[in-house]
Amino acid sequence: MTPMNRRLFPVLAGLSLFFFVTAPVIIIRAPYESTMGLVQKIFYFHFPAWMAMFLAIFVLGIASGLYLFRRKPAADRLAVAAAETAVIFGLMGLITGPLWGIKAWGVWWQWDARLTMAVILELILIAYLLLRQYGGAGSDRLAAGIGIFAMANVPFLYVSTEIWRTVHPRTSVVPTLPVDFGIPLWWSFAGFIVLCMALLAARVRLEEQRAALDRLYLAVEED
Amino acid sequence: MNEFLRVAWLVVRKDLRVESRSRELLFTTVFFAISCVLVFSFGFVRGGRAVEGAAAGILWIAVAFSGTLALGRAFERERHHDALRGLLLAPAARPAIYVGKLAGLLLLLAVVEAIVAVMVAFLFQAPLFRFPVRLFALLALGTIGFASVGTLFSAMLVRTRSRAVLLPVLLYPITIPVLIMGVSGTAVLIAPEPDLAMARLWIGLLFFFDAVFLTLALWTFEPVMTE
Numbered sequence: 518m519t520p521m522n523r524r525l526f527p528v529l530a531g532l533s534l535f536f537f538v539t540a541p542v543i544i545i546r547a548p549y550e551s552t553m554g555l556v557q558k559i560f561y562f563h564f565p566a567w568m569a570m571f572l573a574i575f576v577l578g579i580a581s582g583l584y585l586f587r588r589k590p591a592a593d594r595l596a597v598a599a600a601e602t603a604v605i606f607g608l609m610g611l612i613t614g615p616l617w618g619i620k621a622w623g624v625w626w627q628w629d630a631r632l633t634m635a636v637i638l639e640l641i642l643i644a645y646l647l648l649r650q651y652g653g654a655g656s657d658r659l660a661a662g663i664g665i666f667a668m669a670n671v672p673f674l675y676v677s678t679e680i681w682r683t684v685h686p687r688t689s690v691v692p693t694l695p696v697d698f699g700i701p702l703w704w705s706f707a708g709f710i711v712l713c714m715a716l717l718a719a720r721v722r723l724e725e726q727r728a729a730l731d732r733l734y735l736a737v738e739e740d
Numbered sequence: 741m742n743e744f745l746r747v748a749w750l751v752v753r754k755d756l757r758v759e760s761r762s763r764e765l766l767f768t769t770v771f772f773a774i775s776c777v778l779v780f781s782f783g784f785v786r787g788g789r790a791v792e793g794a795a796a797g798i799l800w801i802a803v804a805f806s807g808t809l810a811l812g813r814a815f816e817r818e819r820h821h822d823a824l825r826g827l828l829l830a831p832a833a834r835p836a837i838y839v840g841k842l843a844g845l846l847l848l849l850a851v852v853e854a855i856v857a858v859m860v861a862f863l864f865q866a867p868l869f870r871f872p873v874r875l876f877a878l879l880a881l882g883t884i885g886f887a888s889v890g891t892l893f894s895a896m897l898v899r900t901r902s903r904a905v906l907l908p909v910l911l912y913p914i915t916i917p918v919l920i921m922g923v924s925g926t927a928v929l930i931a932p933e934p935d936l937a938m939a940r941l942w943i944g945l946l947f948f949f950d951a952v953f954l955t956l957a958l959w960t961f962e963p964v965m966t967e
């Protein structure tokens with residue numbers, strides 16, 4: 518996996534750079550939304566950030582399962598990488614959301630379904646990282662358990678918060694967007710997904726180097 | 741299957757016997773739950789009356805808080821003289837041990853909830869017992885959901901450092917759906933105009949949550965607890 522990963526990162530990083538340099542141009546050219554005007558353009562970064570977070574959570578859940586049941590160290594490294602990446606994209610969503618909300622709703626925060634769910638998912642991911650950081654020896658296996666539970670929790674959070682209350686626009690607006698709004702959205706979307714994969718690759722590589730360093734230390738001490 | 745239930749029952753009996761000698765968990769948890777309800781009353785009582793709709797939240801938060809306390813203590817006990825290691829080394833199915841610990845905790849929490857529910861109904865003038873069967877279903881399913889996740893987390897944290905603080909840190913975010921479903925379900929039952937269809941929906945959702953997370957816990961207990 519290592520050599521492939523080494524070659525994968527520059528490609529992904531280059532691609533995401535391309536998307537992020539061109540995205541502003543495309544977003545500027547997109548028409549203004551009739552009621553919200555300029556502020557609606559946050560959408561082109563807000564929605565893809567959340568999608569990238571969900572991708573990372575999905576990777577976290579699958580990798581955790583692989584580590585727990587197959588004992589593959591590579592899966593554990595991927596799980597840490599995915600959790601940290603998910604936290605980063607979650608933060609992006611949580612920062613762009615209130616910026617949009619203050620203009621569109623007049624308040625920074627509402628106890629709406631999506632917002633509640635977002636904040637809880639972010640909490641779960643941070644809890645996962647706290648466990649890895651402060652759990653001490655053997656916490657990698659426990660963290661894998663948490664990773665599986667985090668992924669399994671997504672549908673329940675979705676349903677329970679959705680019934681609880683909703684003012685946030687539904688995600689079902691996305692496929693029905695007019696083409697003028699759709700092109701910049703999917704452009705940014707591709708950029709965020711590729712960036713997410715690039716970060717994952719870089720972070721996994723860091724973990725691999727750490728593991729290799731640990732092995733070398735052990736080898737030196739044995740001599 | 742009989743063997744599985746026998747092992748689970750042995751674990752429950754062991755916990756009950758330990759508890760009957762000291763009554764430590766029962767007394768401390770019940771007292772803690774009562775203090776919780778009293779502390780909330782200072783936050784939610786205005787002009788001698790409880791803020792409308794606060795009762796459901798107070799009931800569930802008291803259950804969640806005292807549940808966390810009980811979960812932590814139940815496994816702290818297993819640390820003495822490496823009791824947990826002995827338990828895990830026993831020639832028995834690991835999931836059965838999990839089920840035994842879970843059942844013991846559920847018994848304890850049932851006692852706590854009986855007291856807290858009566859207290860909340862009494863102190864906050866909430867018509868909690870207007871639909872006793874539905875309230876029972878909500879509390880039972882909610883507690884199973886909360887405790888099934890909690891028992892697994894608490895068991896796996898036994899060996900880690902800073903477990904006292906990590907248990908609530910991990911448990912609350914993951915069990916928030918239980919809290920939302922439980923509080924909302926109770927709230928529609930005690931509302932001036934009870935919405936029974938909504939209550940049924942929340943009970944059904946809790947049932948699904950329990951089924952998924954109990955399965956996951958049984959499935960992950962073995963690999964998580966293996967050293």
